Amino acid sequence: MKNIQNYSVVLRQATRTDVAQLSQIETLSYTTDRISARSFKRFIDQGVGDFQVLCVDDQVVGYFIVLYRQATELARLYSLAVHPEFRRRGYGRQLLQAAEDAADERFCLFMRLEVKVDNMAALQMYHVAGYYDMEIRAEYYEDDSDAVVLQKLLPQFKRSDLDQEQARLVPYRTQTTDFTCGPASLLMAMAYFDIACADAHHEELEIWREATTIFMTSGHGGCGPHGLARAALKRGLQVELHVSEAGPLLLDSVRSSDKKQIMARIQEADIAALEREQVPIVIGEYPVAQLMADLQQGKLVIALISTYVFDESKAPHWVLICAADEHYVYINDPDQDTFAWQSPAERQYIPIPIATFKRAFGFGKRKQRAAVVLSRAPG
Template identity: 75%
Template sequence: MSETSTVLLTRASREHLDALERIETASFITDRISRRSFRRFIDQDIGDFQVLLSDGEVVGYYIVLYRQATQLARLYSLAVAPEHRRRGFGTKLLDAAENDADERHCLFMRLEVKTDNFVAQAMYHKAGYYDMEIRAEYYEDDSDALVLQKLLPSFELPEGSNGTQRLVPYRTQTTDFTCGPASLLMAMAYFDIPSNDAHYEELEIWREATTIFMTSGHGGCGPHGLARAALKRGMQVTLHVSVDGPLLLDSVRNNDKKQVMARIQEYDIASLKEAGVPIVVGDYTVSQLIADLNNGKLVVALISTYVFDESKAPHWVLICAADDNYVYINDPDQDTFPWQSAANRQYLPIPIATFRRAFGFGRRKQKAALVLEKSDNAPINQYNDA
């Protein structure tokens, strides 16, 4: 690229058809987009179709398609003319395609590429795409496709935080019943409350906060028990629950088990009251949640993962931040979004509308959220002064 060359992106139009056809023929051996198809994408204004011009010459293009009612964008095609490759144009096109999809509030960009197209794969991997699966005999010549995907929205530190704000550290729960304790441990790490042995403490918090029974297997943690565990570890807690009294009993059929669950939660409620912990009964709204987060608090919330993975288990996650479109959660469970890396489960963006559906558990959509902040008189280390 010469110093003076001008590079700009513009919407594809009929005047670009000759160049597009040339780039397509030079770039792909099978599954080429025909001139007719290019024209249809242009005339019917389908998806986002942009060409990159360098000194007025078309040097590449991309097409992103969207499906209604999914938050998935599909990079249908992207190519750079052979004589203009390795000058950053491919990356420029990919960045622009992702911006388009992000503006439409898509969560993911997905694409297929031939398994032997290592050049394109190198570009996508470098841009943060991860391999999802191989689709056998996907192309016209029966070759296989590698499906790649990237999570698009990323949490941006608010303006004015001048880099001093720290992200909430991430940890994966080590058992399938310790999502609550793992969420609390992340909050503790953020508030600089030390833990002698976080591995042990995850189980210790569970012993303090478990409802004993639940749908199947070991019981998870209840909101009141978790609030007590947070208080004990030097956090100031406000507990928001949609129901006065014990929660999560609906998921258990056996009456004896219900009674045990109720007894333990009633004791927890009495202890919280004695300690002066506010228990707010009512609907904890998304606007309250956003206000709390903006005031530097963290929120451990009970969600149903049904909207994500169709499993009906109650699940605790740590909500770290929110903006106009997303709440960002640290999800301690690596099974909720199995295709995500640990880095992607930190500040995982959940569209606000999706969060509204996920927040709450069971037929009666019982809600529970612990709003946490560091208490002024937090012990430096609870183990040292025990």
């Protein structure tokens, strides 16, 4: 065998001619959750993210795939593997550094990934490289084994003022239907404020029944801001509601005058109920400075956004804002992404540049804005 110092080591973009060797590495590295040859070809052909291979004397001995979420500063290390015969030579660390460099060049703030809980060698490599454990995903893999979600703040963006925010981790929950992003956001806030919930799935639907606008552009209606505020109040949270205009919102999302009247009637009842409970309803802008002040006081904010800047879909969507600094707003997005390579880890503490958030905050031609500000009730 050659001395390792005589090897020609090259890192380059993956091509279709590499697929056979990549598939061999998958077979030798994993017993489940393998990337198929077809998927490798799709990643190469579609140019999704960064896909590079490490070659030793023209043999592909390892690779990495990094994927990105549009309009965010979050990268996901989708896969990294080294041929068993070439392990313990530093190639894994070399690939990891190259993956981080690729994400850094795209000005990403965080790198996230998942590792099997019993893959001690991989966990050690990532921990040494500066990754920290975020949470455990139960039964994440095909064989029902758990995954550790890890994250690293990339060096280019490391700032001491993020340390406190990283420690303040809001639990994540994915919505279970297309129309319950608001309830899922409220459930995350409830978990953070230690409000017990015996059956989260049932509670998600119950909150929707209480807060729904009934109609929307298509399918079931989502939730209105006044209804969500009322549901949060009912569950023991202290609530303050910020809306850009008085009265019912989201009426422009339907064309039928009958539907508009029903939506208005439901929201008017919610508004009256909030007024009876003396819940503050602030009419006007909810500036980022106020958002940051609320978060610094330990509050969380459920915000209405348009997803157009992220996926070019003109749909109203509720997200939970967990933290903010002078550069980014960090959200937990309950949305169920449709692409097979996206995971829930990508939707927790998503760093959104403030300029992007300002474009996304609000919905419709009139840019109707709503923010449900939540905190622990006194006493």
